[in-house]
Amino acid sequence: xxxxTQNPRYLITxxxxxxxxxxxxxxxxxxxxxxxxxxxxGLRQIYYSMNVEVTDKGDVPEGYKVSRKExxxxxxxxxxxxxxxxxLYFCASTRFGTSTGELFFGEGxxxxxx
Amino acid sequence: xxxxxxxxxxxxxxxxxNLTVYCNSSSVFSSxxxxxxxxxxxxxxxxxxxxxxxxxxxxxxxFQFGDARKDSSLHITAAQxxxxxxxxxxxxxxxxxxxxxxxxxxxxxxxx
Numbered sequence: 690x691x692x693x694t695q696n697p698r699y700l701i702t703x704x705x706x707x708x709x710x711x712x713x714x715x716x717x718x719x720x721x722x723x724x725x726x727x728x729x730x731g732l733r734q735i736y737y738s739m740n741v742e743v744t745d746k747g748d749v750p751e752g753y754k755v756s757r758k759e760x761x762x763x764x765x766x767x768x769x770x771x772x773x774x775x776x777l778y779f780c781a782s783t784r785f786g787t788s789t790g791e792l793f794f795g796e797g798x799x800x801x802x803x
Numbered sequence: 804x805x806x807x808x809x810x811x812x813x814x815x816x817x818x819x820x821n822l823t824v825y826c827n828s829s830s831v832f833s834s835x836x837x838x839x840x841x842x843x844x845x846x847x848x849x850x851x852x853x854x855x856x857x858x859x860x861x862x863x864x865x866f867q868f869g870d871a872r873k874d875s876s877l878h879i880t881a882a883q884x885x886x887x888x889x890x891x892x893x894x895x896x897x898x899x900x901x902x903x904x905x906x907x908x909x910x911x912x913x914x915x
Contacts, residue, residue, distance in 0.1 A: 693845070724905075729812065731891060731907040732846070747902075779845050791836075792893075792903065793843025 695795035710765045712780030723764040725776040770802040804819035809906030821901045840889040882913045
């Protein structure tokens with residue numbers, strides 16, 4: 690089954706404790722992206738990657754890091770989480786090369802930073 | 804960052820009623836997508852529109868792309884409780900390198 694898998698689905702942590710949210714896709718997609726979703730603000734892009742070793746900032750990259758060492762994986766790293774990073778996070782992927790391609794989303798990771 | 808305005812933000816209607824959700828931008832889209840998101844899940848693509856004036860139908864859902872490609876609408880006929888969810892429009896602009904900008908979403912509740 691084609692899917693995007695995120696882990697963990699739920700996480701409560703404390704300010705300053707480094708954490709990683711993993712994302713893996715099994716569709717051989719070149720393009721992967723991370724979004725955060727907050728009430729009234731829709732989905733805002735954090736970082737994206739057009740292929741292995743190619744990453745770029747989205748609209749709200751501050752406080753986040755990513756890496757793309759393998760095509761299927763795109764982890765999101767919070768080096769020193771703060772309460773304003775409490776949010777619902779989504780990873781998504783699509784085939785690169787088309788401007789109208791469907792974004793496939795994971796089920797989301799709800800993060801709470803105390 | 805291109806801005807994309809979606810309205811209304813919240814909509815609560817009775818089963819059987821019709822509704823329309825709007826998505827507007829001051830810039831010309833190269834394409835526009837509509838997604839639906841249910842609680843605890845990620846958004847799922849409903850439709851992609853590309854051509855100005857284009858109309859696409861998905862059962863009781865009708866999607867329209869403005870002639871100037873700056874706006875789009877989603878019309879639901881005879882809404883059902885199963886239509887309840889968050890509807891998101893997402894626009895791509897020329898030269899945006901596959902970046903989609905999402906609207907803030909419309910939370911639709913259809914009461915039985």
